[in-house]
Amino acid sequence: MTPPDGDTPPTDRASADPTGPEATHHRIAVEVADPLAAELAADRLWQLGTLGIEERPGLLVAVFDDESTARAAAAEFGAPTPEPLDAIAAVDAARWRARPVRVGPVLIRPPWVDPSSLPVGAADDADPTPALELVIDPGRAFGSGSHPSTRLAVALLHPVVGPGRRVLDIGSGTGVLSVLAGLCGSTVTACDIDPPAVETTRDNVRRNQLTGRVAVTDRSVADLTGPYDVIVANVTIDIHERLAAEIDRLAAPAGVVVASGILEGRQLDRLLAAHPGRVLVEHRREGEWAGVVLGPPTAAPTLERVAGRT
Ligand SMILES: C[S@@+](CC[C@H](N)C(=O)[O-])C[C@H]1O[C@@H](n2cnc3c(N)ncnc32)[C@H](O)[C@@H]1O
The missing domain is CATH 3.40.50.150 (Vaccinia Virus protein VP39)
Known part of the structure; x- marks a missing residue:
């Protein structure tokens, strides 16, 4: 979307700058044999401080916002060396920054954010339980x-x-x-x-x-x-x-x-x-x-x- 009358563009992806702070983000790929292994590995990755986990067939891809934590997590799982996010398309870096958003009774959350870890009611104290949950992966779109x-x-x-x-x-x-x-x-x-x-x-x-x-x-x-x-x-x-x-x-x-x-x-x-x-x-x-x-x-x-x- 182009900037309206020269204002800040209302675009999530335009703000992605691979040389900016997110350049310190790293992702690791953890192989998982079955759904139970995936669940246990995901629990541990959340404990280690991952920003989000993407589930792929036989694989969990977890993003960390600093390299040393990513390295420690990779070592624990015997995963390959963490890959810096600046090597990935900038839009993907923006994608990982997506956070759950409350609009009144509606919750919009990226699929890799663990629903149980959400700060329930943080966005709207008068209405602590979202009535409607939209699971939205921003992909390459606004x-x-x-x-x-x-x-x-x-x-x-x-x-x-x-x-x-x-x-x-x-x-x-x-x-x-x-x-x-x-x-x-x-x-x-x-x-x-x-x-x-x-x-x-x-x-x-x-x-x-x-x-x-x-x-x-x-x-x-x-x-x-x-x-x-x-x-x-x-x-x-x-x-x-x-x-x-x-x-x-x-x-x-x-x-x-x-x-x-x-x-x-x-x-x-x-x-x-x-x-x-x-x-x-x-x-x-x-x-x-x-x-x-x-x-x-x-x-x-x-x-x-x-x-x-x-
Ligand atoms: C600001 S985004 C809105 C996305 C989403 N609906 C929301 O509310 O967040 C505007 C979208 O309009 C699309 N768009 C621009 N011109 C359009 C047109 N003539 N017809 C259909 N879509 C258009 C853009 O590709 C972009 O995905």
Whole structure:
């Protein structure tokens, strides 16, 4: 995703710098004979301080944030010499930095983070038990939950999805929003024009056992046919403006649009102007970032609209 109006790009992977602090990260590969051995080895790796473990057939790949700990762990398991992460694509280093994220009742966690080790309730003391767990491997796509635009989209999307609702996720990235909608019982079409994002969305849809409910496509929005009850788009304002007419075409008569990836102020004004027939029904912000729900003209307006926001 490109920087909106020159601001910090809302992209997880753009922040990966193989010469930065994560260059000290190392990974080790531990062979495991069977599932029991894998479980015991994983327990020990967590005790030794691994940041995360990826399970592969017959292998656990564990990442450490300093070389000496990685070496000690490798020696204990008789594993080969740790491999520095700067030898790996920078995006993979960013991937390992993904952390569990709470958005109200929703928990987004990378698959290699042990769920039992999560600081339950740390993100939301009023609601200590997450109602919904999304297991999201960021792969090479945007949408780990680390960026405010994703969190705003999650917070605004969650109340408007549910059984029987048809949802279109434009710019699915990791598929985090599609997985959320699918787990809530909606039927979902996830689309993205970036091949790694399409692949990552597919992986995460499978990972969350939603293959029958979430269809993933690389077709352009112009080639899709609706109608959809909910259309969510976390894309830059320039992209949103280009897609706005298609979004309105694809929406059911009572359909809502959840938009994120925009900045407060002028970009929000541009977004509202791009959907002249719609009413602002919800507006949230996190720092400089804004997220909105736009309803059909018949929707009840918010106080903000009454106060002249639009
Ligand atoms: C900011 S990411 C959003 C990812 C995820 N939905 C989230 O909320 O975190 C925007 C995504 O939109 C995709 N994208 C950009 N232009 C697009 C277009 N015209 N049609 C579909 N996807 C597009 C990008 O490839 C990227 O994966």
